[in-house]
Amino acid sequence: MIDTATGPDLGRPLRHALPRLQRATGLDGAMAGTVTQDGRRLVVTQLHGMLTETMRGFVVTRGMGAGGKALQLGRPILVNDYLHATTISHVYDHKLVEERTHGLLAVPVHVGRDVRALLYGSARTTQPLGERTLDASARVAAALAREFAVEYEVARRLRIVDELRRREEPRPVAALHEIHEELLSIARATSDDGLRDRLHVLCDRLRPPSVRGGSAVPHLTGREHQVLAAVALGRTNAEVAEQLAVMPTTVKTYLQNAMRKLGTRNRTETVRAAREAGQID
Known part of the structure; x- marks a missing residue:
């Protein structure tokens, strides 16, 4: 661990x-x-x-x-x-x-x-x-x-979690949501089975209370908001990746996360659902 x-x-x-x-x-x-x-x-x-x-x-x-x-x-x-x-x-x-x-x-x-x-x-x-x-x-x-x-990035994000929890402020709950979802994204993207299993265990431990209980409006991370906002303007994954300085596969992962949360099957449905939920303009 x-x-x-x-x-x-x-x-x-x-x-x-x-x-x-x-x-x-x-x-x-x-x-x-x-x-x-x-x-x-x-x-x-x-x-x-x-x-x-x-x-x-x-x-x-x-x-x-x-x-x-x-x-x-x-x-x-x-x-x-x-x-x-x-x-x-x-x-x-x-x-x-x-x-x-x-x-x-x-x-x-x-x-x-x-x-x-x-x-x-x-x-x-x-x-x-x-x-x-x-x-x-x-x-x-x-x-x-x-x-x-990946190991360094996971360790960095977990240090952020520790710091947020020590502060005991209202803001950490939203930040924990985002870190939890980002760790899940890493788990889905990695080809290392051992690392994937360990990340899923960590995600279960880090999952904020509101994630466990569910909510009426799906919580999208900051990156997922950015990706969906760009997709809503008609940009391709490659164009979004260039805009955000990430890999196209990373953009795809963020899109898949948003689809899962919104219960959609493609880009068009996802953008429409995000707008109806007030997640993007």
Whole structure:
């Protein structure tokens, strides 16, 4: 479960990414870790297919070794014949000797401009690693970055909920409605089954009293209002997305939420129902 005191839960998606990385690249082993808040160090927390536990808990410093270089530069680093490579420092060689590592790949996982984690792939054979391995690992890292972004966004919204509840003001009820609906939107959009289940549990806990009991006028979030107002002017999903600086799929999700609340089946019905309910002009 996401702990609002400590931030997003990155360990679960990181752990699940390692088997995907191994399958996608064909490498012998994989490991990963999250970057500290100051961006200077990485702590290896997850292992998959490694020979020993020697790397678990290992701290990698920015600029040192293949991982430290990937962290410093913010781009993948691929090293063949690791122990004899001249492009990296060799302060961690003793660890890799235990793993019989010959080739090593380190791929940063970005959320926005920041590197939040590194994925490692380890090869024990002398077969050179190349562009196909880099491309496959980049796809896994990109998928993981999207999962991280969702985790960070959920944690941010839950911190808002905590703050609103501490204030004990009338306004939080409406804000809780909106956050509750946005979390549901994320749950419907994510392809991660584990995250979806956890989000539904959180939504049940966060659901404001008026949502549980129902109301005569459906509650639309601010974003749903904006989307419907734009659709009422004849704009397409792509045009609304550009106007609101979001993805077209996000606009579609907001429309689907509004349809569900208003009991409608298409855009025309939804706009008409929203007008009749006084939700839009």
